[in-house]
Amino acid sequence: MPKREQILDAAATLFAEKGFYAATVEEIAGRAGIGKSTVYEYFSSKDHIFQETLKEGLESYMDAMKGRLKQPCSVRDVLIAIGTAHFNFIKERTHIARILADEYNNSQSPWATELLLQLRERRISMFSSLLSQGIELGEFRMIDPRTGAEVFLGVLGALCMPVLCRSQNNEGAAVDTEAVEERFYHGIDLFFTGILS
């Protein structure tokens, strides 16, 4: 595996586990199995590493989502497919996901907040346009698409929390992913149908 990726991998794990500040360049190098100063052959600074970790995560997340957009079925099904992709991304790339999920992140490099907000906007606009489509097609009520998008985002986030949280409690009983997944789909369903009787 190319060194650059080794580093990025190690970094993602450590940033997710301990945060930007507590993770040291030395540790990252150690986990990547290389010398400390070698890191600086590939990245100009610790900040830079974080930046690239984030970028890579961002893109791989968006890619995972995009695959689900063009499907010849109801918008509702597309949104569910996106939810599924989201859930899978989190299961498979938990470390990166933890970093991406930390939207309020301000403990780290200042521009990180910026990137994370950009991700948020991209996701919102993606959801928003899907909702608009759905409204046009008569699938959905006449709601404000942006609001709907924000809500959907919140729902996805909240329902996946359990997976991301426990991921660092290596000791504790592993999360019952099955149960979480079941609740996940139930929760998404609530988004569509509401809770009123």
Added chain:
Amino acid sequence: MPKREQILDAAATLFAEKGFYAATVEEIAGRAGIGKSTVYEYFSSKDHIFQETLKEGLESYMDAMKGRLKQPCSVRDVLIAIGTAHFNFIKERTHIARILADEYNNSQSPWATELLLQLRERRISMFSSLLSQGIELGEFRMIDPRTGAEVFLGVLGALCMPVLCRSQNNEGAAVDTEAVEERFYHGIDLFFTGILS
């Protein structure tokens, strides 16, 4: 104002703005208008300051919520009232709210994560029992109350994000709180009625 509170206030602002690590004790002292070592007359460590900031925030948040629980009206209205309280809390104590909102926070003191997760659980169980009530009263469908609670949490969080985000961009145009508030109620409404037509 008592020194202890001055410090806590300054700390809340700085922790919210720059996170636990980037905020220095010197800065906190400076903003509180006192000498660095005076801080240590009131708190035994930077960690301790954060802990107390968090605790105080936690309690004042839960207090703000509890006022809304016992009302002679529909459960739906109670949930909306809670939403309102949440929104007001965020408007009024934006700094603390930013800290409380950072559920994925792991960049800071390790027990902080614990406290924040506890807050989450308390909120979920509060919402959960309200939903159960509503179901019993026939107000809501037969949904899983915990899932519903998680979703409601996510919705509240996502809808308030704009306020919390910009709060640090002191430069940028202030958020259009009115607009956010409008979306906020619209979003909560979606939680009840769903988006399907």
Added chain:
Amino acid sequence: MPKREQILDAAATLFAEKGFYAATVEEIAGRAGIGKSTVYEYFSSKDHIFQETLKEGLESYMDAMKGRLKQPCSVRDVLIAIGTAHFNFIKERTHIARILADEYNNSQSPWATELLLQLRERRISMFSSLLSQGIELGEFRMIDPRTGAEVFLGVLGALCMPVLCRSQNNEGAAVDTEAVEERFYHGIDLFFTGILS
């Protein structure tokens, strides 16, 4: 008890227990049962407290010795009497004794070394003149009195060590003072008679 003495007492205990640096003015004040700044009404600095503690100890030690000098008996008996006084001083004022015993002390205020060296010189000259007397009287061999005095000093010190050492191990089983005392007199005897058969 006058405050000044309260402070000096507390100081002696703490200086003996933890040394000059580790003992804080706050602790001293606390143990003396007064406020921290009150200490400065009686002493101009921490150094000053130590200085006075030392002086007081020095004098009370020399006083204890002097009482034994004028006795109508053999010089040998005078030296034994001094040994006894030394041993008693250590039993009764262990804390001060610990401080006085630390001749190599350089961890503390610089002039402290000076005072302790003076004590040493005073003791040596006391012993030295006794030995000279003894030689003149034909009690002792023709030895170098100064050397003899140094040796006697060393013997006293070494034999009392066990008491001073354990005095800080509050937890441990108290030293068997009886046994130490027995060895003490045996040891002094060796000084007079040597070990050769």
Added chain:
Amino acid sequence: MPKREQILDAAATLFAEKGFYAATVEEIAGRAGIGKSTVYEYFSSKDHIFQETLKEGLESYMDAMKGRLKQPCSVRDVLIAIGTAHFNFIKERTHIARILADEYNNSQSPWATELLLQLRERRISMFSSLLSQGIELGEFRMIDPRTGAEVFLGVLGALCMPVLCRSQNNEGAAVDTEAVEERFYHGIDLFFTGILS
């Protein structure tokens, strides 16, 4: 010279001159001719430096002694040889010797006291067994070997004091080592023959 040793050397000098607390890491680094943080590449803390200084000193002292034990001569001569080794050690490694001599040391790291007491015990048991031998061989009277050992320890210590003391008064006239040495052997002789006529 390897950096680790440079540091240890500088540290020994400074600890001996000013004690553990008054010697700063910065000074140690300065005297070692390196940057402050470089020290931490070799030792994990100031405490650690002291610990290693002490350990090294302890071992080199015991080594110096051990060389003198196995000699085909009278026990008395062995003890004198040990005295000589002791004296030479002090002349050659005065700084370390100062630290080792400070048996009452409690101003420093707590475990330091422990190590120094261990040294004392090792020396006592060494002397004690030599004395026992001497008694068995009929060289010495029937004395308590432990007491004898303690006395011998005290004698050695007291007689070397002048060298250790002045060693820090760099300004003052150097000690007349010759004179001290002469007294040293005279003093040891007293241990064997006593002072009685």
Added chain:
DNA sequence: TATGAATGAGTTTTCATTCAT
């Protein structure tokens, strides 16, 4: 006289980054 509150000067320690090999 007595003291709680405030603090500045100083110390240890950490860590991203550089540089010589």
Added chain:
DNA sequence: GATGAATGAAAACTCATTCAT
């Protein structure tokens, strides 16, 4: 390229001392 060694800059924390009451 790769790296071990070196370090400066910064941060948390301590404590003797002062000062207003």
